[in-house]
Amino acid sequence: MDQITFQHDTVLSDVHMHRPNTRHLMTRLSAVGQPVFMSRFRILAEVRDEGGCEDKLRSPRSDDDDDDDEEGYGDEEPLLDEDGDLDVAHRPRKDSVDDGGRDLVCPIILQQSDPEQHDGDDEDDEDAHFSKDIIRIEHTMATPLQDVGKQVWRGALLLADFILSEPDLFRGATVLExxxxxxxxxxxxxxxAKTVYCTDVGEDLLRLCNRNVCLNKHILEPAGGKVKVKRLDWLQHSLCTDADGEFSWTEEEVADLYDNASFILAADVCYDDDLTDGLFRTLYRLCSSFRHAAAIFISLEKRMNFSLRHMDVCCEAYNHFMHCLSQLQDLQDGRWRFMVELVPLNFPQFLLYERIEQLELWKITASLLPSERSRLDSNGGCSQNQPPSRFDPTTE
Ligand SMILES: C[S@@+](CC[C@H](N)C(=O)[O-])C[C@H]1O[C@@H](n2cnc3c(N)ncnc32)[C@H](O)[C@@H]1O
Known part of the structure; x- marks a missing residue:
């Protein structure tokens, strides 16, 4: 347990790379016996620089911050490595990036909890841990592929950054992740947002996710937004409404989703072609059931691998994603139009991670064609749409 054990399909998110994986830092064992760790993510404030001409991100450890305590960044305890040596967080590099010269924030600066500090226990936590700019996330470390959702991936941080940079867009919205x-x-x-339906599969993962929602009540309650953790499997045709399922949907929630959702989010979800097909079918089905146009944001990280099939380094999962995107854009079902665009990554960075060039954010706008809109209006807004059976992102 004190060493990361790599099995043939073990994966470790870069977000957790270089973090100690030792038993004394874990907060608990999950129901399936996996060590669970806690990381804290600080949301950085965006401030105007002295000249007032451009927004500039205040980086916690940039040279501009002479007085850390005054800036509110000095309250973190120093990180110690396994032997008790100081684990030095390096300064962000001074190179400027293309979008206006703000500091490049390189290292991921997370702080794992030490159970001695009561990080796993809500009631005993220190006030500092309830700071409104700190999100606390329980996660596991290196996992088999089927459990990748228990780690935090860079795509989640990129998408969160985008959302933080567009508060007016998401304010009061109903959102599905x-x-x-x-x-x-x-x-x-x-x-x-007003309501976020936060969905995934697997009881253990959904419980971990639900726990994270509870751990962040100090952020959510003042904002008034609700996160509802629900099961939504891209390989199933309908939402699970079993009355006794812990993460099932109620009829009211399904109606709320279809009537009010205007955004769908997905971070780092395209890494297996069959799952990507399922995801795109789900997107199509959901949009067909929505009463409103919807904007879909998908973040991803291109991961290059050597492919025996191509005898070259390539990113097959990305190529398949692009294929599905173009199929969706070309789809002509007489009812919906899907417009696809790449979102420029020039929005500020509120979370600390390395915004590497392999990260991308895609926006798909799903809108009803005018003829379908008037048909729906005359029909009392009730959609009869079913996904066309011929729609299959895997076909050429
Ligand atoms: C790489 S993780 C990304 C997790 C999170 N969005 C992030 O970026 O940190 C991929 C996610 O897709 C979920 N997933 C895989 N297959 C799925 C399916 N059939 N239906 C719904 N979610 C699925 C996994 O459980 C996992 O949470």
Whole structure:
């Protein structure tokens, strides 16, 4: 347990890379016996620089911060490595990026909890841990592929950054997140949105996610947004409404989703072609049931691998994602139109992670064609749409 044990399908998110994985830092064992850790993510404030001409992100450890305590960043305890040596967080590099010269924030500065500090226990936590700009997330470390949702991925941080940079867009909205994993992006979204349906599969993962929602009540309650953790499997045709399922949907929730949702979010969910097909079918089905146009935001990270099939380094999962995107855009079902665009990554960084060039954010706008709109209006807004059986993102 004190060492990361790599099995043939073990994966470790870069977000957790270089973090100690030792038993004394874990907060608990999950119901399936996996060590659970806690990381804290600080949401940085965006401030105007002295000249007032451009927004500039205040980076906690940039040279500009002479007085850390005064700036509110000095309250973190120093990180110690396994031997008790100081684990030095390096300064962000001074190179400026293309979008206006703000500091590049390189290292991921998370702080794992030490159970001695009561981080796993709500009631005993220190006030500092309830700061409104700190999101606390329980997660596991290296996991088999089937449990990747229990780690935090860079795509979740990128998408959360985008949402934080567009508060007016998301304020008061009803939002659906697919493949939400630990729930970080949904939690961030609910600081602006009215309701976020935070969905994924697997009881243990959904429980972890639900726990994270509870751990962040100090952020959610003042904002008034709700996060509802629900099961939504891209490989199933309908939402689970079994009355006795812990993460099932009620009829009212299904109606609220279809009537009011205007955004769908998905972070780092395209890494397996069959799942990507299921995801795109789900997107199509959901939009067909929505009463409103919807904007879908999908973040991803291109991961390059050597492919024996191509005898070259390539990103097959990304290629398949692009194929599905273009199929969706070309789809002509006489009812919906899907417009696809790449979102420029020039929005500020509110969370600390390395915004590497392999990260991308895609926006799909799903809108009803005018003829379908008037048909629906004359029909009392009741959609009869079913996904066309021929729609299959895997076909050429
Ligand atoms: C790489 S993780 C990303 C998690 C989270 N969005 C993040 O970025 O930190 C992929 C997520 O897709 C979810 N997923 C995989 N298959 C799924 C399915 N059939 N239906 C719904 N979610 C699925 C996984 O459980 C996992 O949470």
């Amino acid at each position: 697919l493949g939400a994993g630990t729930g970080l992006t949904s939690i961030v979204t609910a600081t602006m």
